[in-house]
Amino acid sequence: MLTNQQEWLQLQQSYDQMEKHALWLRLLCLTLWLWLVQTESTVVLQAGLIGFCWLNEALWKAQQDRAGARLLALEAAMREGLEIACQWQSSWQAQRPGIAGLIGGYIKAGLKPTVAVSYLILTGASLYRYLF
Structure with a gap:
């Protein structure tokens, strides 16, 4: 059975990995966006890519926020x-918000400046290229 310290160490490593994966997702989005710009794709396709990546990072960051809350606990x-080791799922289940709370958490995670800035810049660049 894990102790608090062992769970903390494993969860901290997972938390750090989530941050690395989010950065890779942003890099992938930028690379694909640049390719779409080079191929002169439609702004709708560019926006779809940006929205898809932004949504995925928001989901990822919401999970990371949950891991962060568990680390603090x-x-x-x-x-x-x-x-309290080995009780994360039962603790989460007891506090799990309803569907509106879950969606709100995803929106909140997606609107954090560290997440939103990259996607807002790509969106602005797509709109600029489309309008000018």
């Missing part, structure tokens, strides 16, 4: 001398 438990 583990840290608090360790400070208080409580053992």
